[in-house]
Amino acid sequence: MNFISDLKNLNKFFDEKDFSNQVTFYSETSNDWQHLSEIIKTLTAKTNFKILYICSDKNDLGLKFKNSNFNSYLIRNQYLLAWLFENIKSKVMLMTLPDLNQYYLKRSKNLVHYIYVPHSLSSLHSIYRKGAFDYFDTLFCVGPHHIKEARKIEEIYNLKKKKLIEFGYSKIDFLIKNFKKFNQKKSDKINFLIAPTWGENSIINNRKVIDVMDHIKLLGYQMVLRPHPITVKQSSDIIFEIVSRYEGYKNFIYQPNTDNNQLLFESDIMVSDWSGIAFEFAFGLRKPVLFIDTSKKIKNIEYNKIGIEPFEHYARGIVGEFFDKNKQYTLNNIKTVDNDDVRKNIFSLGKSSDVACEYISKLMR
Numbered sequence: 001m002n003f004i005s006d007l008k009n010l011n012k013f014f015d016e017k018d019f020s021n022q023v024t025f026y027s028e029t030s031n032d033w034q035h036l037s038e039i040i041k042t043l044t045a046k047t048n049f050k051i052l053y054i055c056s057d058k059n060d061l062g063l064k065f066k067n068s069n070f071n072s073y074l075i076r077n078q079y080l081l082a083w084l085f086e087n088i089k090s091k092v093m094l095m096t097l098p099d100l101n102q103y104y105l106k107r108s109k110n111l112v113h114y115i116y117v118p119h120s121l122s123s124l125h126s127i128y129r130k131g132a133f134d135y136f137d138t139l140f141c142v143g144p145h146h147i148k149e150a151r152k153i154e155e156i157y158n159l160k161k162k163k164l165i166e167f168g169y170s171k172i173d174f175l176i177k178n179f180k181k182f183n184q185k186k187s188d189k190i191n192f193l194i195a196p197t198w199g200e201n202s203i204i205n206n207r208k209v210i211d212v213m214d215h216i217k218l219l220g221y222q223m224v225l226r227p228h229p230i231t232v233k234q235s236s237d238i239i240f241e242i243v244s245r246y247e248g249y250k251n252f253i254y255q256p257n258t259d260n261n262q263l264l265f266e267s268d269i270m271v272s273d274w275s276g277i278a279f280e281f282a283f284g285l286r287k288p289v290l291f292i293d294t295s296k297k298i299k300n301i302e303y304n305k306i307g308i309e310p311f312e313h314y315a316r317g318i319v320g321e322f323f324d325k326n327k328q329y330t331l332n333n334i335k336t337v338d339n340d341d342v343r344k345n346i347f348s349l350g351k352s353s354d355v356a357c358e359y360i361s362k363l364m365r
Contacts, residue, residue, distance in 0.1 A: 006080050009073040013084065016052060016071070022090035023360060025062075027055040030259065031229075032096045033062050035119045038170045039094070039360075042353040044069050047361060052090065056081065078104055088112055092363050098132035113137045113363055117356075120276035121169060121283070121346075123310035124149045126296075126303040127274075134159060140167035140356065143345045145311045152306050165359055168352035175261065175284035176350060182265040189251065190221045190331060193267035197275040198228035201294040204242065205235055208292050212271050213246060215325045222251040224263060228275065232256050268331055271323060274312065282319035283342050288334035289320030315345070 016022060023043065025036050032055075040051055044067045053062045053072040063072050075081055081104075088108040096119040101107050107114065116136040124133060124146060133139060133150070139162055141147050147164050154161055194212065196203045203209040204227055216223045225246075227239055239254075246252040255263060264281055270289045272278035274297040278289045296313070303310070316322075319337045327333075348355045 003077050003080075006075045006077045009075050010080050010084055012071075013052060013054065013073045013075075014087075016050060018050065019089040020091060021048070021050050021364075022052055022092075023049045023364070024052045024054065024088060024090040024093045026085075026093065026095040026097065027053065027057070027060055027062055028095075028097045029229075030055075030057045030059040030061065032119065033060055034174060034259070034261075035096050035117055035170050036094065037062070037065070038174055038353040039117070039356045040065070040070065042357045043360065046357055047364075049360075049364060054081075054084070081105065092360055094360075098128050100133075101135035102129070102131055107135055115140060115360075118142050118146070118167070118169060119171075121279045121315070122276055122312045123308070125153060125300055125306045125308070126298050126310040127312065128299055130300045130302050132300075133162075136162060138163040138165060138359075140165050140352075141347065142167070142169045143311075143347055145308075145345070149306065149308055152308060156305060165355065166347040167355050168346055168348035168350075169280075169283075170352050171280055172284040172346060173350050173352050175264065175280060178261065179265055179285055182262075184265070190219075190269060190329065191267045192216050192221055192223040192269050192271060193226060193263060193281075194223060194271045195226045195275055195277050195281075196228065196231070196271075196273045196292075197297060198230035198234070199297070201273070201297065202228070202231060202235075203273045203292045203294060204231055204238060206294065207238070207242075208273075208294065209242065209271075210245070211325055212290075212292060212323055213242075213252075217246065217249050217252075219329065220251070221329075222253075224253045224255050224267065226255045226258060226263065229256075229258055269329070269334065276312070279312070279315060279319060282337045283346060286336060286339075286342075288331075288336045289316075290323040290329075290334065291316050291320060292323050311345075318345070 051070045056076045085105045089110045092113045094115045096117045114136045115138040117140050121142050243254045270281045273292050273294050282289050321335050
């Protein structure tokens with residue numbers, strides 16, 4: 001049934017005739033909407049472009065967004081997606097998915113300008129595969145580290161220079177804007193949010209999280225365990241083991257929903273390993289992060305060739321500190337990021353969607 005439904009949506013997508021006025025977005029998972037939505041809302045408010053939104057997750061909030069210049073299409077089938085990508089005629093296409101043209105999603109045979117929208121503050125050369133951004137025409141850059149890394153990658157591999165835009169980060173802009181409206185309930189208990197990355201080196205998979213949770217329990221504080229969606233799918237047995245260990249502790253909550261920003265607002269301290277959410281929490285909300293040291297998350301075996309220390313390695317020392325099970329934690333004795341560090345590391349704070357809208361408008365002209 002999914003194939004028939006997807007085929008119908010594919011046909012509807014190509015029913016749009018005025019390709020010269022089209023801007024297409026692709027969203028692989030429901031999580032992508034929070035990185036693309038502010039750009040889409042700004043474009044629909046300030047331009048008359050036709051916004052076409054392709055998504056591959058039935059829970060994507062983009063399917064519920066309404067605007068006279070916006071249409072969404074749910075297409076999950078890989079073969080249909082691959083054909084669609086190769087035949088798109090829109091002038092501009094934006095996506096948070098790296099590895100364009102490296103696997104089954106190829107560049108169109110038509111003249112399309114591809115823009116990469118960051119879904120993480122992390123560096124371009126370590127947690128992503130080699131060549132992950134080679135086939136994009138423009139990179140929206142979070143901060144100076146992305147500019148420096150992109151140019152170095154082009155130099156080392158003799159690549160054509162891309163357009164690098166001082167974009168910033170949509171998710172942090174969204175968090176800042178909405179946190180101002182949030183009324184924090186006063187409590188004498190500190191709220192710890194435990195939000196690790198996924199994979200073998202996750203503190204859930206290697207069970208290092210138990211030391212942390214035992215210490216928080218000993219201090220009598222509140223704690224929420226929010227695993228990565230991939231961990232929920234791949235390591236449900238380990239999660240069950242951990243949740244069972246603490247289900248009798250009244251201040252423990254298990255929360256597998258990662259789309260809940262309310263949880264970020266309510267939490268005082270985050271515990272993480274190599275998850276990008278740690279930097280969103282620190283830079284966006286100015287709250288402290290406690291890191292658990294594990295093996296580095298490296299997908300590009302040639303990352304040392306670039307000769308630049310990845311942002312996610314050195315930034316841990318900027319936004320927080322490493323967890324110490326002997327420390328009596330309070331909200332006043334953990335290092336936090338300051339405003340100057342935020343400005344130094346993130347472009348166009350609060351204005352990323354305006355930067356995107358202006359740049360896309362120039363391309364369309």
